[in-house]
Amino acid sequence: MGRPPSPLLSTERIASAAMELVAATGGFTMPDLARKLHVSPSSLYNHVAGRDQIVELLRERAMSEVQLPDDQPDRPWTAVVADLLRSYRRSFARYPRLIPLLTAYPVNSSHAMQMYNVLAVTLRRAGFGPADTLRVITLMDCFVLGSALDVAAPDEPWHSGEEVGPEFAAALATGIGKDDRADDAFEFGLAVLLRGLSAEA
Amino acid sequence: MGRPPSPLLSTERIASAAMELVAATGGFTMPDLARKLHVSPSSLYNHVAGRDQIVELLRERAMSEVQLPDDQPDRPWTAVVADLLRSYRRSFARYPRLIPLLTAYPVNSSHAMQMYNVLAVTLRRAGFGPADTLRVITLMDCFVLGSALDVAAPDEPWHSGEEVGPEFAAALATGIGKDDRADDAFEFGLAVLLRGLSAEA
DNA sequence: ACCTGAACACCGTTCAAGT
DNA sequence: ACCTGAACACCGTTCAAGT
Numbered sequence: 001m002g003r004p005p006s007p008l009l010s011t012e013r014i015a016s017a018a019m020e021l022v023a024a025t026g027g028f029t030m031p032d033l034a035r036k037l038h039v040s041p042s043s044l045y046n047h048v049a050g051r052d053q054i055v056e057l058l059r060e061r062a063m064s065e066v067q068l069p070d071d072q073p074d075r076p077w078t079a080v081v082a083d084l085l086r087s088y089r090r091s092f093a094r095y096p097r098l099i100p101l102l103t104a105y106p107v108n109s110s111h112a113m114q115m116y117n118v119l120a121v122t123l124r125r126a127g128f129g130p131a132d133t134l135r136v137i138t139l140m141d142c143f144v145l146g147s148a149l150d151v152a153a154p155d156e157p158w159h160s161g162e163e164v165g166p167e168f169a170a171a172l173a174t175g176i177g178k179d180d181r182a183d184d185a186f187e188f189g190l191a192v193l194l195r196g197l198s199a200e201a
Numbered sequence: 202m203g204r205p206p207s208p209l210l211s212t213e214r215i216a217s218a219a220m221e222l223v224a225a226t227g228g229f230t231m232p233d234l235a236r237k238l239h240v241s242p243s244s245l246y247n248h249v250a251g252r253d254q255i256v257e258l259l260r261e262r263a264m265s266e267v268q269l270p271d272d273q274p275d276r277p278w279t280a281v282v283a284d285l286l287r288s289y290r291r292s293f294a295r296y297p298r299l300i301p302l303l304t305a306y307p308v309n310s311s312h313a314m315q316m317y318n319v320l321a322v323t324l325r326r327a328g329f330g331p332a333d334t335l336r337v338i339t340l341m342d343c344f345v346l347g348s349a350l351d352v353a354a355p356d357e358p359w360h361s362g363e364e365v366g367p368e369f370a371a372a373l374a375t376g377i378g379k380d381d382r383a384d385d386a387f388e389f390g391l392a393v394l395l396r397g398l399s400a401e402a
Numbered sequence: 403a404c405c406t407g408a409a410c411a412c413c414g415t416t417c418a419a420g421t
Numbered sequence: 422a423c424c425t426g427a428a429c430a431c432c433g434t435t436c437a438a439g440t
Contacts, residue, residue: 142348
C-alpha cells in the first residue's frame with residue numbers, strides 16, 4: 001500500500017500483458033490483467049483511461065509491425081502492393097484472436113495512416129485516379145481484414161448437420177488438416193486481386 | 202406470477218426483439234432484451250439456452266435473407282456469383298452493427314451451407330477444381346465479410362491527427378459525404394474479383 | 403410448461419485513503 | 422505520483438418457488 005519506490009506499471013507493460021492474454025485466451029479482462037501484473041485492478045487506471053484504450057494500444061502494436069516499403073519507384077507497383085498486403089495481413093494474423101476485438105472500433109493509428117499514404121502514392125503511380133484509389137484501398141482493407149478473420153476461424157469451418165453437396169464436400173476435403181489453408185487462400189486471393197486490378201490500371 | 206395462460210415469449214419473439222436492439226443500439230444485453238419484452242431476464246432462459254444462442258439466431262436471421270438462385274446453367278457463372286455475393290453482402294449490410302457480434306463465432310447455419318453448396322456447384326461449372334473452389338469461396342467470404350464490416354465503419358473513416366499525404370487526401374475527399382461510398386466500393390471490388398477470377402478459370 | 407425474484411459470480415470503473 | 426480496498430452499477434446465469 002502507498003506508492004512504491006519505482007512504478008510497478010507502465011502503459012507498455014500493460015499493453016504487453018494484455019497482448020499475451022489475448023494470444024493465450026482470446027480476450028482479456030481487467031481483473032485478469034491486474035492478476036498477471038501482480039497488481040490491483042484499480043491500479044491500471046493510473047496508466048490507462050480504460051479498457052477501450054488498452055484495445056487501442058493492442059491495435060497499435062499489431063499495426064506497427066506492418067513493414068512499410070521505402071519508396072522504390074523502379075519496382076512494379078503490384079510487387080510493392082503485394083509485399084505491403086502480405087505484411088499487413090501477417091501483422092494481424094499473428095494475433096488472430098485480437099481481430100474480433102478490433103472490429104468494433106474505427107482505425108485511428110498513426111502507423112495505419114502511414115500505410116494508407118504509401119498505398120495511395122503507389123496506386124497513383126500505377127495510374128489510378130483519386131476515386132479509384134479510395135475504392136482500391138477499401139477493397140484491400142476488406143480483403144486483408146476478412147483474411148485475418150479467416151485465420152481465427154475454426155479448423156473445420158463448417159460441420160453442421162446440414163447436407164453438404166458433393167462439389168462443396170470435395171472442395172472442403174482439400175482443406176482439412178492443412179494448417180496453412182488460410183495462408184494458401186490468402187495468396188490465391190492476393191493474386192486474383194492484383195490480376196483484376198492490373199486489367200483496370 | 203406463475204405461468205401465464207398463453208406463453209408471453211417464444212424463440213422468434215426473442216430473436217426479433219434482439220434484432221431490433223442491435224439495429225438501434227449496436228448490441229443487446231439480457232436485461233435490455235427482457236425489458237423490451239416486458240418480462241423478467243430469467244424468463245428468457247425458458248426459451249433459449251443463453252446469450253450465445255440468441256446471437257446464433259441473429260446470424261440465422263441475417264443469413265436466411267440471402268437469395269439463392271435456382272440453378273440456371275445458361276447464365277454466365279460470373280453473373281450468378283455476382284448476384285449471390287450482392288445478396289450475401291446486402292443481407293449483412295442491413296444490420297451492420299451485427300457483424301462485430303458474429304465474427305466471434307463460427308458459421309454454422311443451414312442456409313449458409315446451402316449457399317456454399319450453390320457456390321461450389323457454380324464454380325465447378327466454371328471449371329475450377331476442388332482445391333481452387335475452396336480458395337475462391339474463402340476469398341469471397343473474406344471479401345463479403347470485410348465489406349459488410351466496412352458498412353459499419355464510421356462515415357469519416359480516418360481523421361486522426363496524423364499527416365495525410367496529398368494522394369491519400371485526394372482519395373479520401375472523393376468519399377466524404379457520399380452515403381453510398383461503401384456500396385460503390387463493394388461494386389468496384391466485386392468487378393475486380395470477377396475479372397481476376399475469369400482470367401483464372 | 404412458463405414466469406418470477408432472489409441469489410451468485412463476474413465485469414469495468416470510481417474514489418477516498420494511504421505513502 | 423502511484424498503489425490499494427471498498428464500493429457502485431452492471432452483466433449473464435441458476436434455481437427454488439409459484440401457478
